[in-house]
Amino acid sequence: MSDSYHIVVCAGIVPDPLQTLEPTTGENGPGVKNEMLLPAVLDPWAASAFYEAPNLAAKHAGSRVWLVSLGPKAKLQQLMMTVAQKASFELVPIDGPIGGFTDAHATAAALADAIAVIPELDRSKLLLFGGWESATRGAGVTLQLVGERLGIMDQFQGVDRIDARDDGSFEVLERVEGGKHQISVCAGAPAVLGWATGNLAEPRNNPRVGMANMRTIMPALQKAKSVSLAADGLRYISVSLPSQQRTTRVVKDLTADEIARELVEWIEAE
Amino acid sequence: MSSAEQAVETDRQTMEVDIACVGFGPAMGGFLTTLTQAWSQSPGDPAFESKIAPGMPLQVLCYERADDLAASVSGVVTRAEGIRASFPGLDPNQIPMAADVKQERVFYLLDPIGASRRPLTLRAADFFLRLCGRLLVKDEAFELPWTPEFLHKRGGLVFSIGQFNQWVAAQLMANGLVQIWPSTPVSSPIFAENSDADKRAVVGIRLADQGVDKDGAPADGFMPGMDVRARLTVVGDGSVGAVGKALSHKFKQGEQRDWALGMKMVVELREDSTLEPGTVWHTFGFPEAEIFGFLYVHPDRLVSVGIFVPSWMSDPARTAYRYLQHYIQHPVLWKHLKGGTLHSWGAKSLEESGKRGEPFLAGDGFARIGEGSGSTNMLTGSGVDEAWTTGVQLGEAVLELLRGKRSFTEQNLADTYERRRRASWVERGAREAEHARDGFHTGFVRGMVGMALAGLTHGRLSLKTKIASAPKQIRPFEAQGTADQKLREAAIQKATDEGRPFHDALLTARGWPEISFDGRLLVTQQDALLMGGKVQAMSAFADHVRFLDKDLCRSCREKTCIAMCSGQAITQGADGTPAFEREKCVHCGACLWNCAHAPNGETSNIEFLAGAGGLHSAEN
DSSP states (O other): OOOOOEEEEEOOEEEOTTSOOOEEEETTEEEETTGGGSOEEEOHHHHHHHHHHHHHHHHSTTOEEEEEEEEOHHHHHHHHHHHTTTSOOEEEEEEOOOSSOSOHHHHHHHHHHHHHTOTTOOGGGEEEEEETTTTTTTOOOHHHHHHHHTTOOOEEEEEEEEEEOTTSOEEEEEEEGGGEEEEEEEOSSSEEEEESSOSOOOOOOOHHHHHHHHHHHHHHHHTOEEOOOOOTTOOOSOOOOOSOOOOOOOOOSOOHHHHHHHHHHHHHHO | OOHHHHHHHHHOOEEEEEEEEEOOSHHHHHHHHHHHHHHHHOTTOGGGBOSSSTTSBOOEEEEOSSSSGGGOOOEEEEOOHHHHHHSTTOOGGGSTTOEEOOEEEEEEEOOSSSOSOOOHHHHHHHHHHHHHGGGTEETTEEEOSSOOGGGOOTTOEEEEHHHHHHHHHHHHHHHSSEEEESSOOEEEEEEOTTOSSSSOBEEEEEEOOEEEOTTSOEEEEEEOOOEEEEEEEEEOOOSSOHHHHHHHHHHTOOOOOOEEEEEEEEEEOOTTOOOOTTEEEEEESSSSTTOEEEEEEOSTTEEEEEEEEETTOOOSOOOHHHHHHHHHTSHHHHHHHTTOEEEEEEEEEEEOOGGGGOOOOEEBTEEEOSGGGTOOBTTTTBOHHHHHHHHHHHHHHHHHHHHTTOOOOHHHHIIIIIHHHHTSHHHHHHHHHTTTTGGGGGOHHHHHHHHHHHHHTTTSSOOOOOOOOHHHHSOOGGGSOHHHHHHHHHHHHHHHHHTOOHHHHHHHHTTOOOOOOOSSSSOOHHHHHHHSSEEEOOTTSOOSEEESOHHHHHHOSOOHHHHHOTTSOEEEOTTSSEEEOGGGOOOOOHHHHOOSOOTTSSSOSEEEOOOOOEEEOTTO
């Protein structure tokens, strides 16, 4: 068995969380005010998946990495400026609506359809990566649905690490209830891995990688397929922010005891 | 070279491109737009074939230090002649937050508090105006009956630089000829081996090292900054850019002595606001005589409101944020702003030397455009359109050279780029403005007279004076009178007792009322950092602010770098030296020119290097 992988990363995009974000409800349902104004970045789960994919590919000669992302073409283009220097990949863009309130089934269908027609993709080598809770408002649904549509039965969610073995199988460190981890062994590809935070730091920007990536990314963007996601009766009755209010202070050099005391006080006050 | 340094050089990668660009602002937008528009019209033109990758189009790369192209800081009003020429039929609705200029007004603001350090002449003017009552004064402001022609932005645009940059970049990237890379600071130019002040030659740029500690020493994941070698290096890294500064230093040209810090807020107005998009207000007189202000109205009830704190404001207590809070509460502004919500906030150093600070515009293998090339016109208070136009001029020059199969030598760039610039309205304006503001160095009234003279005579008349270096423009506390000294001592005590910044306490001691925070618009400086977009400091890079001679810092009483720091990233350290926390730095660059005790009396004791991160706010 060849030990190379074909890794497809489903990468959800969100507005840069460092921007001022303001929820709003418009004609098309809930959303973020002026979202088209705001720079787009990978959601944190998808970013973990994106960092893990080239890392795994580098250890297995002949592996390839595709990044599949759905969003307005302009936002995908913007995203590429921030990620394309970090790792080699091929982009599969899907020109679709913005916002995190689209129907997860419709999103999954669009993603699965795009993945199914990637030229040269060998399904027997396919590892479907993505963010654990991407594009589903924390529900953790989309990636599973994509996997099911592609007929992949082995699925892992909340993954923090995988260790490939010589026989093609791999060990998965997966988050489970109660703050614990579960270790599973998967016989091999194809499999779905929904990443939590992983263990890798954000890769350095490598200008040479960026320059090479862009030679294929820009033509791919120009040919991006447009999709309109059917709501299929999905309706939001109400949307609200968590009641918790942010109280931010910038304090340095606090001792561990002081931090612990503050945390206890905060928990007791809740 | 040490063995460690040799190892670094061995690991350093090199890449070749045709054109390497530093900084993505309006000037670079103009340059790249001109290049890509020409390429779109005739992509098969052999002039656009790459020399370093034969058979491919020109390899054009642009590196920007900010984390995102929309992270620039400025709300602007501009005549937009150059911008409109690049985009015939431009509809402002295409650009978020943009509007046609509809109305311009100029206000002289009286001091409703009585705390500003007004010269006697202004106090007399205030007295006279108040005598005339509502006939002349309304809401503690006197509106000039007309807007001087030189200030007019008729036919222009109000917009957000961040949104404008994002809009321009989207079109450039979609075109496919150029690549723009944010979050990639450029640390220095690469000079040709024989390069000196007489033989000016650049062969590319060096990107900042990644995977280093805050002092720049290699750490986990060390990756030496790549050398990007280019046939042409285009430098448009603004007022405090590392590459532009290195060029000026090496070639001993481009002395920058006049500066200002522009600090502004983007505010969402109340729903009953009557301010029309495209409204432009210019103000002067408050909170200090030296501080000019502005209010620009964007669509969707958003306004940019802010102040300029200039280097010629000799007082060391240049607490821009505190002054901004007093400014927005002036009655003529507050009646519109009260009840509004802070959306965004930011600050930026403006290089105000203009023509007088102009460096060599080109040399072998490089050209300079935009603010760092001395294009800002301080008479008209305009820089964006000028910067854009210098980029267009270089773009046209590069096209001429490519089509003529001529290389990017100093002579060829002088014949094409510099010739265009000298013959343009940018140059005419720069000459008219060259001495327009000199008078402010000898007094506010003299400054206003000099500006009016220059404006009304197109620069033929002005009040010229010798401009001191930026450090010498700061008047030491010890040179102030006894009363001021006493106030300073009281402020030191107050700062110590209350654990607050000294300069903030000094303003209170001088009679400025404490700010009554409302949590929406009047918020602490740290809250402004959090509410108005947030600051990010990438861990992989070195600190970009360094204090050279720490003994000098310890002996400094003015601490103007601390007073002027827009994000409170520079604070008083325990040992008397300033402490820098880049997690709060918005990269405004004000520390660079707010150092009262430069080692040689000319340049700063603070080094401002290339660094990633900064404020994330797309509405600036």
